[in-house]
Amino acid sequence: MNKRWAVRAKADEDEVKSLAAALNIDPVLSTLLINRGVKSYDEARLFFRPDSRHLHDPFLMAGMEQAVLRIEDAIAAGEKILVYGDYDVDGTTAVSLVYSFFKKYCHNLEYYIPDRYLEGYGISTKGIDYAYEHGFSLIIALDCGIKSVDKIAYANTKGVDFIICDHHLPGDELPAAVAILDPKQAHCQYPFKELSGCGIGFKLIQAYAEKNNIPFSEVDCYLDLVAISIACDIVHITGENRVLAHLGLQKINSNPCMGVKTLMEVAGRGTFYTISDVVFLLGPRINAAGRIDDAKHAVELLIASEEIEAKEKSELINIRNTERKGHDLSITDEALGMIDSDEVLIGRKSTVLFNENWHKGVIGIVASRLTEKYYRPTIVLTRSNGHVAGSARSVLGYDLYEALCGCSDLLIQFGGHKYAAGLTMHPENVEAFAARFEEVVSATIKPEQLIQQIQIDAEIRLNQVEPKFFRILNQFAPFGPENMAPVFISKNVYVSGYAAMVGTNHVKMTVMQDDSAMFDCIAFNQGEHLPQLKKNMPFDMCYTIEENVWKEKRTIQLNVKGIRFSE
Incomplete structure (x- = not known):
């Protein structure tokens, strides 16, 4: 190329x-x-x-006072709290961090990771029903929830409160949660806007610790998890993220938590990790748990305190990663063949591929590989629970999220960032969506954006x-x-x-x-x-x-x- x-x-x-x-x-x-x-x-x-003294005051974030107060009230009253998070690296590290911290102060605490295949991304009705049926009155949602207006409304009818900790772009309407922590809210004056989902969780425990006179050492011990989330969620490594990543890498290379330590061992490298090493050695393994099996295995690994348990989980996740590689390579080969044999697809400024038999857990990786090969906005789709689900990836400078907004009438839901997104649609809309997406991209992408720079x-x-x-x-x-x-x-x-x-x-x-x-x-x-x-x-x-x-x-x-x- x-x-x-x-x-x-x-x-x-x-x-x-x-x-x-x-x-x-x-x-x-x-x-x-x-x-x-x-x-x-x-x-x-x-x-x-970079130094921890350079971190911003967490109470500058809109909603933080309300979030901390609601958690304090829940702990004091003995309420059951559910820590809820997405199934990717950012979500599982966020859940592991918040759960591990509050487990020291709350005895009625559990965590919940939605099933990628049965529930899909974000807040699910099944998750809310689980909370209601098991007596949880407060859910702390991490790396998701900012666009879950209908789901939060449903939770409110069940008497289940939500604190949303998200870093994605809000929609026109905000959910009716007890508190929303998201620096991208229009009214939020927090100085740094690019925290990861796990980073938002870190600010929450930092705020709770400050309010309750808990030493910072009880907070910064989780910075290895924050660094992993920053690396793998591809957020900006500037400002506060640079401080968090720097300190987190120091912890990874000196005194990582038990789960990270054993994962580093099965990955074949014990020390000298850079951000790139985290992305290529640790991230795929943590992700593989949710892609191939159950993301709860990743949380079980990252919260493990005993070496035997951590090693068992690391080895299981390593096996799942090997399985993931097999799916990844075979589907990528099949996708490349589909494009190379179709002159219409070759000539387009976007790629949209659909195969109902492709493994949903790896379509994001395949989309990334196709983007690298053909260098144009790419969406890979497969069947999931009666719908069609997809992962999208973009090229430098092109806003994929905005392009999807131009196709929103053909989608059930979508969400994500400028360069990566997820989406679902009805099967009968696939052909129309592919045509519309090509139309939108062709009208908005600059010729130079289609040549890798x-x-x-x-x-x-x-x-x-x-x-x-x-x-x-x-x-x-x-x-x-x-x-x-x-x-x-x-x-x-x-x-x-x-x-x-x-x-x-x-x-x-x-x-x-x-x-x-x-x-x-x-x-x-x-x-x-x-x-x-x-x-x-x-x-x-x-x-x-x-x-x-x-x-x-x-x-x-x-x-x-x-x-x-x-x-």
Whole structure:
């Protein structure tokens, strides 16, 4: 696939020089800081030294006073409280965090995860009925509920109160809950809007702890769960999320909870986890519990206090993840075949595929793979409980949620973010929906949004990549949306030593530029360049700089994102 190389506009030269002098760093690094909104020594100190003191007052969030008061009243009166959450990583970590914290102070506490296949996403009538029939008078809903107007109205007829802790965009009407915690509410003045669902749960227990003089150590012990949710729900790693992710990664790499520790062991890595490692090693395993079996297994793992139980659950989840991979690969192959054999589908600006036999638990992963392959808004649909359910993924800069709003009359329900969403519809609407979605996307997407872009932060020479430069660059982490690992371009480099194919289509090589040192490089899925690389032709490359850990040995490695041969 051809990719656009887009070099970021240069920052103000005087600002770059001033900040570089103040911090005694390479001007390239000060440029990276300025492009992230960091323009002074004090701002840089906050950026490079995230600290729990930088967390916002949780009571700045609309609804927090009411939420804490309702929980206090419930605990004092001996009411039964149900902690309710979605079945994905964000939902299960949120439930695990809130349940584990309040279990210390409330003896009438249980948790509930809806069945992905029988109940679907969000608040379910079955879940409300379960609460009513078992005497629960308060439900704390996590990572869902902001659009469940009818379900909350139904709960109110049953005498079941709701506290909604959600981070998704509200609809035009808010549910009639006792309290709603969602920074995206129009009237909410909370300074940071991009918390994960688990992050909202963290702010709730932080507020309760402050109100009840509980030490912060009883709250920050759950930051490993928050970091996992931030990584896997692909929220912005800026502001408060950056602080939470930084502190959470420290806990993952030093003293994770028992469930996370055993999951790291079955994943094959014990320490040195980055945000990327969390996404690719821990996230799929936690998700697999709900995709293939029951998401309650993920919660049981994450709240486990005994090593034997945690190991049993980790091994079970690891098996489910292996099963998930099998479904994922077979359905992806089938979906690719459907597109490649249909000229109409090939020529579209969107992808909508439906197969009633596909496993609902992996269609989101398949949608992501198809988006990566064809680079256009993609929806994968399958049968579920008499309806058709789907997962949607988007491309950089295109608002998928807005596109679905243009098709809302054909949907039973939908919800999600700019880049990922879920939806359900009646089977008879599939064909009309596919046509409408293509019509909406074609009318609103820009041509350049259909070509994958490599955003390049700065041009450097390889001899600038020395220990101090790399050490400071590492402090820009944790990386993620809105704080991605910087991408550099170096021109007229050449292979020095060797270039060879590894795996199916990856290139491993060493490169130099003029009198620089040699650098190890890995270029994933770029095997087509190998013949020219072996001829020692000069080329330009864009890349990130990372640390490669192999058998306890750490070396600098360039992760090559693109190669262009010099003219």
